[in-house]
Amino acid sequence: MVKKSPTINGGSTADLAFLCLAFFMMTSSMDTDSGIVRRLPPPLDPNIKPPEIRERNVLQVQVNLHDQLRVNREQIDISELRSVTKDFLSNPFDDPHKPEKREMDIPGLGKFMVSRGVVSLQNDNTTSYEAYIRVQNELAAAINELRDALSRERFGVTFANLRNDELRDAIQRAIPMSISEAEPRNDGGQR
Amino acid sequence: MSRFKEKGKKEIPAINTGSLADLVFILLFFFMVISTMRESTLLVKVAMPRATEVHKLEKKSLVSNIYIGQPLNVAALGTESRIQLNDQIADVSEVQAFILAEREARNEADVPFLTTSLKVDKNTRMRIVTAVKQELRQVGAFRINYSTTKAQTAL
Numbered sequence: 075m076v077k078k079s080p081t082i083n084g085g086s087t088a089d090l091a092f093l094c095l096a097f098f099m100m101t102s103s104m105d106t107d108s109g110i111v112r113r114l115p116p117p118l119d120p121n122i123k124p125p126e127i128r129e130r131n132v133l134q135v136q137v138n139l140h141d142q143l144r145v146n147r148e149q150i151d152i153s154e155l156r157s158v159t160k161d162f163l164s165n166p167f168d169d170p171h172k173p174e175k176r177e178m179d180i181p182g183l184g185k186f187m188v189s190r191g192v193v194s195l196q197n198d199n200t201t202s203y204e205a206y207i208r209v210q211n212e213l214a215a216a217i218n219e220l221r222d223a224l225s226r227e228r229f230g231v232t233f234a235n236l237r238n239d240e241l242r243d244a245i246q247r248a249i250p251m252s253i254s255e256a257e258p259r260n261d262g263g264q265r
Numbered sequence: 266m267s268r269f270k271e272k273g274k275k276e277i278p279a280i281n282t283g284s285l286a287d288l289v290f291i292l293l294f295f296f297m298v299i300s301t302m303r304e305s306t307l308l309v310k311v312a313m314p315r316a317t318e319v320h321k322l323e324k325k326s327l328v329s330n331i332y333i334g335q336p337l338n339v340a341a342l343g344t345e346s347r348i349q350l351n352d353q354i355a356d357v358s359e360v361q362a363f364i365l366a367e368r369e370a371r372n373e374a375d376v377p378f379l380t381t382s383l384k385v386d387k388n389t390r391m392r393i394v395t396a397v398k399q400e401l402r403q404v405g406a407f408r409i410n411y412s413t414t415k416a417q418t419a420l
Contacts, residue, residue: 088286088289107330107410108412108414109412110410110411110413111408112410112411114401114402115402203389207387208314211413258392
């Protein structure tokens, strides 16, 4: 006669399943929103004239109605924009055609040569949003890479992993997010 | 006919509860699959562009969404890109009132941290986006977020 093996009490597996259910309900993130964060400038006062910026301090980035990119009136490919922007903002060899720097005393970093360069972004009214975001993304990437490099050089970690708020602030002041958006062009008409 | 004859009184067997766990798991998976946590039903088509330099928005309660894209109901609303605020299609001029209403609903201390998330379809022309941004500047909602999906590799 075959001996009957004792059955395992399965009543508690339901409780285990409920535990799992509760755990996953707690930990699952409900599609958090993500994107490129920007700060809009306050509205312009018509009585105050905008400050003059010298030509060497401006990188003119234009996206036209065909989503083509022009930097300082020269057509380039989007893949080049990141390195062009990095080169412009850091100006490693103090090229007289690239932005000036001014010495600033930044707490946490000491004396630092801060670039006065400004990226001027102009699009057409009929530029597609996708092209606009790609340009914004490349500009953000250029600044993030510069910040990463500085952060690694001074503090040994990337900017994203830098936890100290004071040091983050110092890096942000040393390499400011200087993107200014110009009034859009209207070459595309009512398209 | 002895085969079908009842063999005396039998005890009622206990119901096997072993499969209860499986049933709970099936429910779990079912709800995991069907639940998409969206607060407002979309009236416009929003296929967001991709980007690599994205940040997660931390406090979801401090984010107000503005959707821009082609209306789903093309027959009634045409193919021109439109703005959706809350649950209805709106005009550019209504953006300021929307932001003020959003502020009204929040704690006063949180107002400076309110972020406006622009969820814009990638084929939208910039004209309408620029107009919305100008309205946001006028009303003082300076913190904005261009909502994108995260691209793993370089574009």
